[in-house]
Amino acid sequence: MPSQLEELVSFLHSPQPAVRQIALDNLIGFSTGPASSLFKYDNFTPVKDLKELAKENSKILVQQSITILVNLCDDATMRKIIADDTEFVKYLITKIIDLKNTNADVMCILLSNLAKEDTITSVFDMVRESSKDLDEVFGSSKLIDCLMDCFVKGYDRELNKYANFDYLSYFFADIARFRRGREYFINKQEYDGVCPISKLLVFTEKYDSKTRREGVASTIKNSLFDSETHERILNDETINLLPYILLPITNSKDSEIDEEDMFNLPDELQLLPEDKVRDPVTSIICTHLESILLLCTTHASREYLRGKSVYPLIRELHKNVEDEDIGDLCYRIVNMLMRGEPEIGPVEEMPVKNAEDGDVEEDDEDEEMIEVA
Template sequence: MEAQLKELIPFLRDKNPQVRQIALSNLLGQTPEGSPHRNIFYHDLGGAGLQKPKETDIIRDLKLLCRDQLAVAHDAFRALVNLSDSPLLVPFLSEPAFLAFLVSYILNADSIVADLASMLLSNLTASSSPCAALLALKVPILKTPSSPSRLFPTLSRSGTCSVPVPYPPGEPQDTPALPLLIDAFVEGALIDPSGDRASRKRKGDLHFLASVFANISTSPAGRTFFVTPRPTDPLNPSSINEYPLAKIIAFTEHQDTIRRGGVASTLKNCAFSSQAHRAILSPDIEAVVIPPSTLSAPGIDALPYILLPLAGPEELDLEDQEKLPSALQFLPSTKKREADYVLRKTHVETLLLLCTTRWGRDYLRDHGVYEIVRGAHMEETVDVVSEHIERLVQLLKGDEGVEPVDESDLVRVGGQEDDGDDEDNRIDEV
């Protein structure tokens, strides 16, 4: 059987698209993890001895087929999504040319299988080297003011996304990719009031970009990107500054679990930077600077979006209501908490991280965090979440004292050793 499958590989380069599709459809079934003949995709990929690993024909063909007609491109992306869980493939799928195509394809609003491309990018950024490459990546962009997306990534040309007509004039401008991906992610969530998907600004939902952002924010450089002011409009450097994190926090209550989970993880990872706490919590009517940067931008005002998933329909006293951010005051009786306990735990961990500074603890106390988590604790059924809430309450209700306190033990972050603390109490980057 394996020999027969290998005989199909040359047909991936056949001039007839139907032949390419048939060959690929037969190989696709061997790409998921655990498939009996999956090794045909990795054979000779690792190199030998001191030789540098060399890309094989089948991987090169799959990358090229991502630009093919719809049926072929769909299966090629699916195959690479399935195969990208292997570290052996990461260097070849994150090489500059393919990474630039992949990102450009996602950015093109007309890309039909952009969601599969987002899944592939999500899998790749689980490794550190693609994250670093994506942070530095620039893609050539042509401005198209007359189109809904206002841009055309020239490297996105393929059989599954159209070229604007008339073709935009001028020379492409190399533009940082990550700010553009954030804008595309936001646009992907926009719903047309008519409910007609054909009239949407983008053909893809791009939910998996949330996982890309979460993966990137596990590194210090990634966190720095999200909490460094940048122009609100990536195509207009003179537009007002905004923290990139502020653009995505509204999705912590989105109906899609992948989207809201990735955003929650990104927010939590950014909270590992104690210098960013003031910007993360401050309302958007205040301009905040995060050292060592000298640029200011409106506060991110993340607290309502952290607390809303933890809030329920409980009635609070008027005095307690007044403490809360306006978005949490007088919630309806139909309000439900986040159903996924992992995400509830993530939000509580974010609050714990924000408690590592005295300013953060005071801000959380003054804005009704205790009142919200008290109700959440009463309804919580998962022990690990309850334990995290209890730790949070201890920090919020405990005495600060007069003397400066070594706060390094209040919340342990990933990588710190403490044999006396239970492993479940460690907060790790996700």
């Protein structure tokens, strides 16, 4: 005999909307922690029901069902069941780019959680149907391009008054773990001739949104795991990567940079306004330092960084910020930049630990799922 709670989840596929609503009202509180195992009842039928409820026309039904799915992503098995349903993932993305959708932001959270699964790379093959409204906003039929446009153009709620799309930054960071994702970010796209990563860089200093800065910083880092692309990226003026990695780690009060070093800095860092401050979140500074460390992998990139006075900036950061993790990363960067170069042969280490074969492994922090109360 099923328990009362198991009977409750069975109501999710009731033909009566009012019964489904009552079930959702009572089940949200069970979607986190150990209680979430309830949704594995009857071979995960409640998960399947929730995906169907997410397609309803009711704003409340959709919001509650998506919220529960977001929380269930903390369980690897249920997350995989949701992510492996590529038709549902495609539906989710088409609703995110629906600029009248009141639930777009919570759907962005769900999409970012699903990006922990390898099957998320299917998004690169998904296209939207043509419609007059969408064609006027999006220059591409590829859903990944539409998501990028939502993130870049919709941060101030100009595209959708109900959404700022900030959580797409975490989605971008995770798809950049895969080689196909990295190739997407660092290569010009047909529809606009622009490298997507160059569109994200301006948000490294958006200090009113930790989510956006954090996700963008991780996207940059993950896009740099292929060392053979570093020299091209650094020298591509249309991307202009380095200043946007360095600006978040600098402060206008960093005074002990001599005139010659100052002259060699990227133009964007030579005349900082007096109110320029470092990113207030040390973990984000660490992510940018990890990006710099990755760029130290090849001789050509190290020479480029030396020529742009990166060492004096790292020295000032280390001197003025007391944080063990920042200090450790600064030490490793200085070791890479200031040691003598061998006449031949590659650097003997890949300086950031989570790179393996073609794809990047997540660290413990990246594994954390976003939950919705």
